[in-house]
Structures are given as C-alpha cells and as structure tokens.
Amino acid sequence: MRTNTEITQLLDEAQQHNLCATSTDNNQRRKFARRVACGELITPHPRMYVRPEFWENLNPTQRKRAVVQTLAILHPNVVFAAESAMCMFDVEQPYDIHPENEITVASTSHSGTHVIAKSGTIRHTVCMRNLPTVTIEGVVVTSFARTLFDCARLLPFELALPMADAAARKNFDVSLITQFPVSSVDEANKVARVVSGTDARSENGGESRARAVMENGGFMRPHLQYTFPNPNNPDFPLRVDFIWMLSDGTIIVAEYDGMAKYGATWTEVNTHVSKQYERDEYLKRCGVTTIVHFNFDDVIHPERLYQKLEAAGVPRIR
Structure with missing residues (x-):
C-alpha cells in the first residue's frame, strides 16, 4: 500500500x-x-x-502497559485497577494475568462487566467506595496496596502469590492489603491465603507459582532456599529451592529448573546437566534422600508436578 x-x-x-x-x-x-x-x-x-x-x-505485560497508557491519553479521568493497574508497577508478574482483550477500571459507583460486541473487548469495572490512587507515567491507577488486594481476591492463588512474593522482595508489607473491605467470605479467605503464603525468600515468579501449585495439591509446605556448605567455595554455600525434612529423617529437595539455567546452545545445556549431576551427587552425600527436578511446563500442568512430588515421597497433608 x-x-x-x-x-x-x-x-x-x-x-x-x-x-x-x-x-x-x-x-x-x-x-x-x-x-x-x-x-x-x-x-x-x-x-x-x-x-x-x-x-x-513486547511481552504480555508490556503489551497491556501500552494499551493502558494509550487509553489514559484518550480518557485521562479513568482509574485503572487490578491487573490493568499492576502492569504499571515495577513488580514481577505472571504473563497470564494480561489477556489482550480485557481491561479493568475502578469506579466509586458501580461494578460489572461490559463486552464490546464489535471487538469482543471485555471491560471490567471494580467498585470501591474509597479510591486510593497514584499516577505513574501519566496513568492514574489504584494504589499498589489496593491493586495487590484486588489481584489477590480476583485471581487464582497461583497467579496472585507470585506478585505478593515479588512485592515482599521489595520490602512491601503485604499484610497492608487486609485493610480493604471484602464482599464475601470467599474473598476474605483468598486474601488471607495470599498474605499467609507470602515469602520474600522465593527468588522468582516461577518458584512462587510452583509453591502455590504445591499448596493447591495439598502438599506439605517446603522450606525455601535452604543452604548446604560448598566445599569448593565456602563463601558461597549451595542453596536449594525447596526442601522437606520429614520426621523419619528423610530429606527431599526440589529444584525449579527455569530454561535460563540451561543456556541457549547444546554446549551450554550439556555443561549445565553435568554440573547439575555433580551438584545432586554432592547433596546426596550431605544426606539428601531424593532430588526432584521440575520446570515451568510441570507447573502449568500440575498433575505432572504432583506425580513427581508423590514419587519422591513428599507428604500430602490434605
């Protein structure tokens, strides 16, 4: 053209x-x-x-931010909420919370969902009597505490917990989200679950999401980032992502293997696998009974992760 x-x-x-x-x-x-x-x-x-x-x-968070910032130019009086506000904050967040055809805004008078028939775009409106706001790059959004609260009550646990962990890593007091009113017992329980489950020791969103999926499956909560002495470099002990120490002396370790750990070439992958084998053997000499390796694909297909944890002997407490 x-x-x-x-x-x-x-x-x-x-x-x-x-x-x-x-x-x-x-x-x-x-x-x-x-x-x-x-x-x-x-x-x-x-x-x-x-x-x-x-x-x-652009990744999904960046795409949502581009849409939200453009909408803010067209409609400067709109206050964005929940995931549409979260995209404006510098906090690690799951891509899943940002479907391209959905926007969430805040209102002091009403709530609801409106579908634009021609485009299929879904506009959610969240009602809140008090509207705490901040302005980020010209976009008016609900405060971070209110934004995280709405994500905790509206999103599945495995999507909300990674953001709470990320906030805690930035020294945000996640318990502040309990100040906002809930509309049901279910909402109260979801918010309380996120607050009680938050752990700043979780190093990234993948580990946080895995922990949430484990809890959804009824497994015993693991300890995080447990350290073992490193004979090759005593100043840098070996840390494991998840560990269960059972009353019978069994020690189970689980490691989240993000693809970034493996590298981009076959040489890098082979080097990683070799180092992983050496590391596993050393952990076993330290008394670890079983080591489970899993990846993000296992996390988003929970039955795969559950099968690995069950085979390793991780107890289910419910």
Whole structure:
C-alpha cells in the first residue's frame, strides 16, 4: 500500500514511547483501517494501531502497559485497577494475568462487566467506595496496596502469590492489603491465603507459582532456599529451592529448573546437566534422600508436578 507520511509519523511517535497509535480524526481512522485490512497493522484494542513486528517484540505485560497508557491519553479521568493497574508497577508478574482483550477500571459507583460486541473487548469495572490512587507515567491507577488486594481476591492463588512474593522482595508489607473491605467470605479467605503464603525468600515468579501449585495439591509446605556448605567455595554455600525434612529423617529437595539455567546452545545445556549431576551427587552425600527436578511446563500442568512430588515421597497433608 502507498506510504502515508501522516500515518507513518503517528506510528513512529507512538512506537518511540511504547504506545499504540490512535486518532480522533475520522479520516485518519479510515487510513488506519485500510492498513489493518491489508495486514500492515494490527489493532490490539479498539481504535489502537501498531505494526505487527513492534507488537511481537513486547511481552504480555508490556503489551497491556501500552494499551493502558494509550487509553489514559484518550480518557485521562479513568482509574485503572487490578491487573490493568499492576502492569504499571515495577513488580514481577505472571504473563497470564494480561489477556489482550480485557481491561479493568475502578469506579466509586458501580461494578460489572461490559463486552464490546464489535471487538469482543471485555471491560471490567471494580467498585470501591474509597479510591486510593497514584499516577505513574501519566496513568492514574489504584494504589499498589489496593491493586495487590484486588489481584489477590480476583485471581487464582497461583497467579496472585507470585506478585505478593515479588512485592515482599521489595520490602512491601503485604499484610497492608487486609485493610480493604471484602464482599464475601470467599474473598476474605483468598486474601488471607495470599498474605499467609507470602515469602520474600522465593527468588522468582516461577518458584512462587510452583509453591502455590504445591499448596493447591495439598502438599506439605517446603522450606525455601535452604543452604548446604560448598566445599569448593565456602563463601558461597549451595542453596536449594525447596526442601522437606520429614520426621523419619528423610530429606527431599526440589529444584525449579527455569530454561535460563540451561543456556541457549547444546554446549551450554550439556555443561549445565553435568554440573547439575555433580551438584545432586554432592547433596546426596550431605544426606539428601531424593532430588526432584521440575520446570515451568510441570507447573502449568500440575498433575505432572504432583506425580513427581508423590514419587519422591513428599507428604500430602490434605
């Protein structure tokens, strides 16, 4: 399609600021729409336009942030809430909480869900009598405590806990989220579960999510980041991600193997596997009975993780 300098400039400016291009001019919208029709552009949200290659290089959190920041320009009085607010905070968060076709906003008068028929976009409205807000990069969002509270009561435990752990790692007092009113016993229980389960020792979102999945499966809570002496470098003891020390003397270790640990080449993978074998053998000499290795695929398919933990002898307490 013939180059249009006006449209190109709008796209370039938006992309430079990690935003979506948009316009209130009907003529420009028609030009955008023609480029969408021929595949040059995509529309991640109604009346927003981006180049496909730009969008593909953003992760789900960055995509949600781009949409939210663009909406804030179009609707400066809107207050974003829950996951739509969380994307603006510098806190590790699961990508799963950011479906591209959903936005959550806050209101002091009503709550509900509205589906835009033409695009299928879902707009959730969360009602709160008091509306604590902060402004981040020009976007008005609920305060971090309120945002985490809404995520804790609205999202599954395995998605909320990683954000609570991440907040605790930044020295945020997660118990502050209990100050907000709940609308049901179920909500109260979900919030309390996140608060009681939070542990700043969890090093990343994958470990946090794994711990939540273990708890969902009824397994005994593990100790985190337990250290063993390192004979090769005494100043840097060996830490294991999860450990269970049972009353009969059995010691079970579980290690979360994120793909970053393995490297990008076969040489790096082989080096990692060799080091892992040496490490496992040393842990066994330290008295560890069984070592379980699992990855993110096991976490998002819980039965796989459950089978590994059961085979290792991790007790189920419920």
